Amino acid sequence: MKKFLIIGLGNIGEKYENTRHNIGFKILDYFAKKETLTFETQKLGEVATYKFKGRTFILLKPNTYMNLSGKAILYWMTKEKILLENMLVITDDLNLPFGSIRVKTKGSAGGHNGLKDTQDKLNTSNYNRFRFGISDAFSKGSQVDYVLGEWTPEEDKVLNERLDQAVALIKSFGLAGINTTMNLFNGK
Known part of the structure; x- marks a missing residue:
């Protein structure tokens, strides 16, 4: 049986729960809810398995x-024992319009500390990533407040439809592979 590691990046704690920076957690929580999965606290994280x-x-x-x-x-x-090509890291991206999707097989951390640490620990920047656009609608000097801020009511209205796309993307990654997934979802 082929195994895939799908990582949603975020910060733990209620304070961060509905923030833009936690879109990785939000996507995996939505996936788990749709598939009636339960996360369990294990070493270094919350883990759920979906077959x-x-x-x-x-x-x-x-x-x-x-x-x-x-x-x-x-x-x-x-x-x-997950192969590097069977790993997908889900993260927020300030450089993409809200709700847009970009899947890549490699790249820089782009100033994202979660990706930077991942690259440092894996000793490579050649790993699959799924970037979810949170836009850059903040004034100069308020990037941290924006990223750690909660979704606006307007964003919240659109979010569920975007989360459905994200779940479809994750399944496509495991079933059809990264190249097909990029072709199907990039720019959507």
Whole structure:
């Protein structure tokens, strides 16, 4: 059975629960709710397992806080013997319009501390990432407040439809592969 590690980046705690920076957690929580999965607290994170069409998807929400995500990712990749190409990291992206999707097989951290730590721990920038656009609708000097701010009522209205797309993207990644998934979802 093919195994995939799907990591949603975010920060633990109620204070961060509905923030833009926690879109990785939000996507995995939505996935778990749709598929009636339960996350369990395990070493370095909250973990749920989803079996679908001969594939096993291990959903991971690191509890190391965003800036130390790589430690949890490396641990679970090693523990579950996940190949690098079968890993997908879900993160927020300020450089994309709200709700837009970009899937890539490699790239820079782009100033994102969760991705930077992942690259440091894995010793490579060649890993699959799913960037969810949160837009850059903030004034100069207020980036941290914006990223750690909660979704606006307007964004909240659109979010469920975008979360459905995200769940479809994750399943496509496991069933059809990264290239097909990029072709189907990028720019949507």
